[in-house]
Amino acid sequence: MGIYNPACAGPLTAYAWRRASLWCLRRQCGGRDWRDLSQEMCRAVSGVKMKLYTYYRSSASYRVRIALNMKNLACELVPVHLAQGRQHDPDFLAINPQGLVPALVTESGHVISQSLAIIDYLDEISPKPALLPGDPESRALARAMAALVACDIHPLNNLRVLKYLKGTLGQDQTAVDHWYSHWVSEGFAALETLVSQHGSDKACFGDKPTVADICLVPQMWNARRFNVDLSPFPNLVRIDAHLCGLEAFADAAPEVQPDAT
Numbered sequence: 458m459g460i461y462n463p464a465c466a467g468p469l470t471a472y473a474w475r476r477a478s479l480w481c482l483r484r485q486c487g488g489r490d491w492r493d494l495s496q497e498m499c500r501a502v503s504g505v506k507m508k509l510y511t512y513y514r515s516s517a518s519y520r521v522r523i524a525l526n527m528k529n530l531a532c533e534l535v536p537v538h539l540a541q542g543r544q545h546d547p548d549f550l551a552i553n554p555q556g557l558v559p560a561l562v563t564e565s566g567h568v569i570s571q572s573l574a575i576i577d578y579l580d581e582i583s584p585k586p587a588l589l590p591g592d593p594e595s596r597a598l599a600r601a602m603a604a605l606v607a608c609d610i611h612p613l614n615n616l617r618v619l620k621y622l623k624g625t626l627g628q629d630q631t632a633v634d635h636w637y638s639h640w641v642s643e644g645f646a647a648l649e650t651l652v653s654q655h656g657s658d659k660a661c662f663g664d665k666p667t668v669a670d671i672c673l674v675p676q677m678w679n680a681r682r683f684n685v686d687l688s689p690f691p692n693l694v695r696i697d698a699h700l701c702g703l704e705a706f707a708d709a710a711p712e713v714q715p716d717a718t
């Protein structure tokens with residue numbers, strides 16, 4: 458009998474195969490973590506990869522790339538050249554009507570936009586290593602730090618906002634740079650305080666990377682690109698330096714992406 462490949466089978470058969478695998482694993486693993494194991498096995502055998510629409514310099518895409526690396530999840534990267542305006546192409550708008558990256562196409566073909574939603578999804582389908590701490594209060598604190606960056610700093614400094622300031626509102630580059638640096642510095646000042654209360658030399662919360670760190674590192678990279686003075690934020694600089702040395706973070710960096718120019 459040949460090797461059974463569920464990728465070639467119809468949805469019902471693939472489903473039945475997955476159920477059978479789970480049943481076997483449950484019997485064989487006797488109390489061990491058979492769910493994680495079975496999910497990994499299903500993914501490996503099916504050969505169906507997720508697809509991430511990304512841009513090397515996009516900090517929201519950078520977040521998702523870190524999470525994928527931390528989870529060791531296979532994913533095809535599909536570059537969308539933001540500087541050339543490819544996010545406005547009808548083909549891409551059919552994928553994400555917001556015209557923003559990242560967008561993740563799951564193994565079942567659904568599209569998820571919004572980096573934090575994608576990261577939550579990845580954490581749910583592949584729970585180890587966890588991207589949030591163990592207890593509800595700690596989880597909420599780590600999420601709050603992530604939101605500080607992703608919801609209160611990043612949207613003010615996104616490409617379309619900077620282009621609007623310069624193009625539509627006629628501001629010069631000095632004013633745009635000032636705008637960028639003002640909002641990053643204000644947000645980082647608050648994060649620096651939170652990190653001094655809850656973090657360590659290795660992470661924003663506790664000593665293991667969480668979603669807060671996944672948001673911090675790309676924002677630091679972006680701040681350096683815009684020549685923001687980071688000297689008032691020694692904790693953030695220290696944590697960022699540690700994290701950038703970890704493989705999952707290093708391999709997600711903009712300069713090593715296939716579409717980096």
Ligand SMILES: N[C@@H](CCC(=O)N[C@@H](CS)C(=O)NCC(=O)O)C(=O)O
Pocket residue numbers: 514515516517518539544556557558559570571572573607615616617618
């Ligand atoms: N809240 C969204 C933000 C996504 C976003 O702003 N993406 C930027 C790149 S970091 C983008 O696609 N910009 C295109 C543009 O501004 O035209 C997320 O977290 O995914």
